Amino acid sequence: MRRHQAIKDSFLENRIFLSRTVVLFILMLLLISGLIARLIYLQVAGHSRYHGMATNNRIKVTSVPPTRGIIYDKNGLILAENLPSYSLEIIPEQIDDMDDTLLRLQLALAIPEEKIESFKKHRKRYKHFDSIPLLMQLSNTDVARFAVLRHTFPGVDIHARLIRHYPYAELTAHVVGYVGRINEQEIKVIPAAEYRSIHTIGKIGVERAYEDVLRGHAGYSEIETNAQGKPINELGKIEPIPGADVYLTLDVALQKVAYDALAEYNGAVVALDLETGGVLVQVSKASFNPNLFVSGISHTDYNALNSSKNKPLFDRVLRGQYPPGSTLKPFIGLAGLEYKITNMHQTLFCPGYYQLPNKSHKYRDWKKWGHGKVNSDIAITQSCDVYFYDLSLALGIDKISSFLHKFGFGQRTGIDLKGEKSGLLPSREWKRVNREQAWFQGETLITGIGQGFTQVTPLQLARATATLAKQGQIVTPYIAERIIDEGREIEVKHPAQKNIQLKPKNVQDIIGAMVHVVHSPRGTAKRIAKGIDYQIAGKTGTAQVYTVKQDEEYNEQDIAFNMRDHALFIAFAPANNPKIAVAVIAEHGSHGSSVAAPIAAAVIKQYLAEKSGLLDEYPAKQSRKHE
The missing domain is CATH 3.90.1310.10 (Penicillin-binding protein 2a (Domain 2))
Known part of the structure; x- marks a missing residue:
């Protein structure tokens, strides 16, 4: 059988081969071009980026912490x-x-x-x-x-x-x-x-x-x-x-005097330098060890602090809000003089209680048998509640609220620290907005003796006391005196001082009555005057923790410690040329005269002794006597 062989088409085969060669050549050109383009990009256009990445693989940039400034x-x-x-x-x-x-x-x-x-x-x-x-x-x-x-x-x-x-x-x-x-x-x-x-x-x-x-x-x-x-x-x-290093106005030696003088009481002590407004003492007690927090406090330690009945983590100076009690009376008395509602000679008989017209409710005086015939001076010296009930009613809540606002009550002091509370200065409008109720005359009476809705912080009370001592020059407290940054002092701006327009004689009359609180034989704080050759102007106060019913009698010995009144005292000295103002609140101390006043006296005596170059030490505690 004969085989037939297919005839080859040489031209077609050559053409196909040539076409494939051209395609491969073009593909190779494209690949080479892409490779060249990539090399150009990597070595020219992307040089900075990839050099940086390569460097980062070899070099680590780490932060170096600064040294914190000293206080x-x-x-x-x-x-x-x-x-x-x-x-x-x-x-x-x-x-x-x-x-x-x-x-x-x-x-x-x-x-x-x-x-x-x-x-x-x-x-x-x-x-x-x-x-x-x-x-x-x-x-x-x-x-x-x-x-x-x-x-x-x-x-x-x-x-x-x-x-x-x-x-x-x-x-x-x-x-x-x-x-x-x-x-x-x-x-x-x-x-x-x-x-x-x-x-x-x-x-x-x-x-x-x-x-x-x-x-x-x-x-x-x-x-x-x-x-x-x-x-x-x-x-x-x-x-x-x-x-930078920060230098404070605080005097830590004086701080210790105040802290130790509080003894077993929790509370707050604030002292202001009346020449500058700087805070000399800012004690809040109970306290805690801040070193526990630096590297992370344990749950056990934190729970112990947080659950303590003494509330050591609570800053009483900036955030504690207390009724001012009778420490408000000098300001109410000054309001009466400024508004010409009364004068220093006008008298009132105090039988130990006060009644509103046509009302049976008796607003009691701390001295249940009464003070007898009193004027403004005697009322402040002996802390007569009845006198201030009557004066407050004559003033009315609108005048009281407006006048106390000038002294900074119900406002933050503006100290250069964070977290300060503003306290509470009640008014007719405040009650309408916050309680949706009308204002009653009885509320005016208790406002006039520092009870009711009124709340102050210890720092706020110290500022008001300092402003009174400066005869209306508003003292704005501050804590940072100087900042030193690498040997260069940075200016610390302190608020400009403002003034309340007051009649100098009225202020002097009130200050004179506050001097009698300490230096008069019948003054409520007479015991702290012992051993000093200058005059302290002060005012004792007690603030109720709970309200005693009309038919009940307050018996300190029968009341649990945590339900007893707070003890307060405000003061400045020397009275004729004030250098320091102090406010003290001793929680559940019961009596401003026997508990709070000696604490303030210890601070004042130590400070003025240091100022005069003396080294005498003064007792921080003295025997008890009611406000």
Whole structure:
């Protein structure tokens, strides 16, 4: 059988081959062009970006924390300082199994579970190459124990840090404040770049109010690393700028006198320098140790403070609101003179109670058998309630509210600290808006003796007392006197002083009556005048914690301690040339004369002794006597 062979088409085959060759050539040109374009982009157009990325793989830029500024009292004593300490820190990017590392550390160093949980929560705000503290203030034992195990914990190391310390602890806790770990709410509002390497922030007091000044500015360090990310060499460094130092008006020695004089009582003492408005004393008691908060307070310690019946975390000076009691009477008396409702010679008979016309209810005087015939001077000297019931009714709530407002009642003082309360100055309009009720005459009466709706803070009461001492020159308290930044003083602006228009004779008459409170044989605070050769102008007060019914009698011995009246006293001295004004509130102290007045006297005597170069010490406690 004969086979037939197909005839080849050479031309067609050559054409197909040539077409495929051209296509492949074009494809090769395109690929080569793309490669050339990519090389040009990488080496020219994208040079900066990829050079930076390569550099970042080799060089780590880390923040360097600044040194926090020091806080001093007016005499240069340190109230807040930085002490060297060791902290156990972790760099997450150098750890393969974080949970395993934390578990082994916990077992090796007996780390509380709450510290582990706190670390997990706080690490979210840091970058993976940041060094994040797990434990602060390590003991020498812990440092030695970890040193033995260090080779088994890559990415974990001990660093020397400066940690905040408060040498006076409870004595200055509320006014100086403290720093603590930055929380989630604070993270949302603080400048992230400034706090990259800073783990704490001012929480209360001066530490919070002057955070921006005290904090300083972070620096940066460029560290060369190997392929495993371990540091090899420091290539460059921008030094951090330390925080400025803050000098306060506070006199810590005088602060201790006031704190100790309060003795077993909780309460507040505020003293103002009448020449400047600076706060000399700002005591809130009960208090706490602020050093507990610096590196993270334990749940046990915090719960103990938070649940204490003494409320040590509560700042009574700025946030405590109390009825002013009879300490309001000099201001009501001055209102009566200014509005010409009464004069210093006009008298009234006090039978021990007061009744509104056609009313059976008796508004009692603290002296149940009465004071007899009294005028304005005697009424302030002996703290006659009946006189001020009658005067308040004649004034009316509108005049009372308007006049007291001029002295700063019902308003924040404007001190350079945060968290201040404004107290409460009642008025006809206030009650209508807040209680949806009309104002009653009986409420005017009790307002005139510092009871009812009226609420004041100790700082507010001290400011009003200082303004009276300065005869109407409004004193705005402040705490920061000077700020020193790298040897250069930064100006601290204090509010301009304003004046209340008052008749000098009226003010002098009221001050004269307040002098009689201390120096008259029948004055309610006569016992504190012993041993001084100058005059103190003062006013005692008691503030009811609960209301005694009409048919009941107040018997201090039968009442639980926490239901007893608060004891108050306001004063300034010397009366003829005032240098210092003081306000004292002793919670459940019952009597302003025997409890609060000696506390104020201890502060005044110590301060004026220091001013005159004397070194005498004066007793802080004296025998009890009713207001």
